[in-house]
Amino acid sequence: NAGVTQTPKFRVLKTGQSMTLLCAQDMNHEYMYWYRQDPGMGLRLIHYSVGEGTTAKGEVPDGYNVSRLKKQNFLLGLESAAPSQTSVYFCASQGSGGGYEQYFGPGTRLTVT
Amino acid sequence: AQRVTQPEKLLSVFKGAPVELKCNYSYSGSPELFWYVQYSRQRLQLLLRHISRESIKGFTADLNKGETSFHLKKPFAQEEDSAMYYCALYAGNNRKLIWGLGTSLAVNP
Numbered sequence: 001n002a003g004v005t006q007t008p009k010f011r012v013l014k015t016g017q018s019m020t021l022l023c024a025q026d027m028n029h030e031y032m033y034w035y036r037q038d039p040g041m042g043l044r045l046i047h048y049s050v051g052e053g054t055t056a057k058g059e060v061p062d063g064y065n066v067s068r069l070k071k072q073n074f075l076l077g078l079e080s081a082a083p084s085q086t087s088v089y090f091c092a093s094q095g096s097g098g099g100y101e102q103y104f105g106p107g108t109r110l111t112v113t
Numbered sequence: 114a115q116r117v118t119q120p121e122k123l124l125s126v127f128k129g130a131p132v133e134l135k136c137n138y139s140y141s142g143s144p145e146l147f148w149y150v151q152y153s154r155q156r157l158q159l160l161l162r163h164i165s166r167e168s169i170k171g172f173t174a175d176l177n178k179g180e181t182s183f184h185l186k187k188p189f190a191q192e193e194d195s196a197m198y199y200c201a202l203y204a205g206n207n208r209k210l211i212w213g214l215g216t217s218l219a220v221n222p
Contacts, residue, residue, distance in 0.1 A: 004156075031208055040122070042214035043157075043199065050208055058209070090157065100145055100203040102210060104156040 001026050006091050006105035013081040013112045021076040021108050023091030029103070030096040032074040034058075034066060036087040037107075043090070049074055081112045115140050115204045119213035126190050127221050134185040134216045136174075136200030145203035146183040147210070148174055152196045160198070161185070170194070190220045 004025045013019055023032065033048040035058075045058030047066040055066045063085060065077045074093075078085060088109050092102040116139040126132050138144055148160040161169055163176040163183060174185045183200060200213040 033209075040214070043212045045209060048209065092157075094208070099162075100210075101147070101159050101162065102157075104158065106156045 004105040029093035117213040
């Protein structure tokens, strides 16, 4: 099992460009999450999904959109990148059967110039 | 309000010294608490959860409901313990974890 994978690993964007980050999990988990990690700010939840076809806003959703068309995939989109979106992005998944452990991907390091 | 507080941003100890990373929470119900660890430039991984009452890599954590704390302890720190440690609270009904800001542990030789 690969667990949770993220593509790409690194990306540099210019202000105003768009991109999509892909998260994939092979554990048949119901719940998936996108976080951003910034120095001194900890992990902040951007968006999350409690099942295929459903998404919800986290604490810092502005400037991001998400889609969960397939259970195993959770996409994070930046329509018009801004320097404030320079961050490390982590995807996580969690099963619905209790335990509540979140499994994380390796992260995507995004720089917006 | 549901909240997790890790009062120390940075904790520096010498190898072999005891270490305690503090975590306090605010939650009116019955909490599920976790410690996650992130080694340099790696993904976060679960270290401990309070319900299992286990010891992982020599670390233990006890839930103290009276003090609303879940401090992480290790009697003898090792250099390989240097990492970022996050405390997290699962409040149950919204399927989200509430995260502390993390404590960076540096174990010096």
